Amino acid sequence: MEKKIEIEKKVLSENDRLAAIIREKMLESRVVAINLVSSPGSGKTSLLEKTLAAMNSDLRMVLIAGDVQTENDADRLRQAGGKIVRPIITGGACHLDAKMVSRALDKIDLNGADIVFIENVGNLVCPSSFDLGEDMKVVMISTTEGDDKPLKYPAMFRRSSTFIINKIDLLGFSNFDIDKAEENALTINGNLKTFRLSCLKGEGLDLWYQWIRHLVMEKKAIK
Amino acid sequence: MEKKIEIEKKVLSENDRLAAIIREKMLESRVVAINLVSSPGSGKTSLLEKTLAAMNSDLRMVLIAGDVQTENDADRLRQAGGKIVRPIITGGACHLDAKMVSRALDKIDLNGADIVFIENVGNLVCPSSFDLGEDMKVVMISTTEGDDKPLKYPAMFRRSSTFIINKIDLLGFSNFDIDKAEENALTINGNLKTFRLSCLKGEGLDLWYQWIRHLVMEKKAIK
Numbered sequence: 001m002e003k004k005i006e007i008e009k010k011v012l013s014e015n016d017r018l019a020a021i022i023r024e025k026m027l028e029s030r031v032v033a034i035n036l037v038s039s040p041g042s043g044k045t046s047l048l049e050k051t052l053a054a055m056n057s058d059l060r061m062v063l064i065a066g067d068v069q070t071e072n073d074a075d076r077l078r079q080a081g082g083k084i085v086r087p088i089i090t091g092g093a094c095h096l097d098a099k100m101v102s103r104a105l106d107k108i109d110l111n112g113a114d115i116v117f118i119e120n121v122g123n124l125v126c127p128s129s130f131d132l133g134e135d136m137k138v139v140m141i142s143t144t145e146g147d148d149k150p151l152k153y154p155a156m157f158r159r160s161s162t163f164i165i166n167k168i169d170l171l172g173f174s175n176f177d178i179d180k181a182e183e184n185a186l187t188i189n190g191n192l193k194t195f196r197l198s199c200l201k202g203e204g205l206d207l208w209y210q211w212i213r214h215l216v217m218e219k220k221a222i223k
Numbered sequence: 224m225e226k227k228i229e230i231e232k233k234v235l236s237e238n239d240r241l242a243a244i245i246r247e248k249m250l251e252s253r254v255v256a257i258n259l260v261s262s263p264g265s266g267k268t269s270l271l272e273k274t275l276a277a278m279n280s281d282l283r284m285v286l287i288a289g290d291v292q293t294e295n296d297a298d299r300l301r302q303a304g305g306k307i308v309r310p311i312i313t314g315g316a317c318h319l320d321a322k323m324v325s326r327a328l329d330k331i332d333l334n335g336a337d338i339v340f341i342e343n344v345g346n347l348v349c350p351s352s353f354d355l356g357e358d359m360k361v362v363m364i365s366t367t368e369g370d371d372k373p374l375k376y377p378a379m380f381r382r383s384s385t386f387i388i389n390k391i392d393l394l395g396f397s398n399f400d401i402d403k404a405e406e407n408a409l410t411i412n413g414n415l416k417t418f419r420l421s422c423l424k425g426e427g428l429d430l431w432y433q434w435i436r437h438l439v440m441e442k443k444a445i446k
Binding site: 003004007011039040041042067068069070072092094121122123124125126141142144145146148149151152153154155167169170173174175200 | 226227230234262263264265290291292293295296315317344345346347348349364365367368369371372374375376377378390392393396397398423
């Protein structure tokens, strides 16, 4: 087992090396990079569809859609108007790594872009260990998943900067306590910025769009 | 990377060796073993709570609750009347393996039991690779997760025998097409037995209980 741990360490340090290169490129081009993580079905693709519909005309977005199998998400993003969409099929792997993202970014001119959204594989565990060169991880849960999820999957919440609670239109149909969910998340990571929204009904999305614009402006302003 | 793959193979074959020992013990004691897998928040613990409430008086259940962090699930199962509840905290690992289960089963007299439910870590990817000595994997999704999940996480559906669609009380509040979800699952694995139910409202649970009783009887009848 020691040998296994040693090799895992090597894999992670090689990943960190590649992630640092990606981060440097993003900085040079003043492009925001967001690594969007959640369980399967929390609404990562839906959020990106909405974001495209609302901001595609004024923001130049690159969308990288990771999946174990199928290009379903990439197809949805193209249909929603995504101009630069790169699918990554991991073929079984439970997370994206920096090498996959680095390849997906090849031949994209980042100087023409404002923001890169990396939609990770649906998995609340493994993607927490892999730096993809992002500015931040944004973790999402939905109101149908249980308000104790931050406590049960703490690593992901510890390593994220932002916490989205989606499907607030379904509040009241389950035992989910939204304040409790937020409290639990803040217990793990007191610095989390939080959004409450419904991709289906549109509630709360304006604040999300406003924040995305703010991130882009802030990055462009770096001297 | 070759070295990594080689060591992964070794880890898996050691896992298979331990899983075979667990399977043999379960057979000797004529105990059914179910490995319950899903994303976080699909309702694994809720299903076990309901199953305890309905069948605790006539079935002797052992409950193994795997989580990355916290004993929340184990606590819920104890509160629901679980008599033999063993939490496994993986401390970061994204799946249960046979060694963890084997340790959890230590000191439990399986001859006094009818069924062992192993509630895996909430993760639709990694637990598919680990045999825990179970009779079958039961994979669950909920109606709020999207009907394409079987296509996107095919390994889990290929390696499961039974497919539960939970939260049917929320049908109509999202774009989830339940027939499509079942069709998608059957495309991956034509032999899947399917249940449609709502742990919250109770719909469909009687068929589940009946099937559990049937499994127990069938196992006891092995000569």
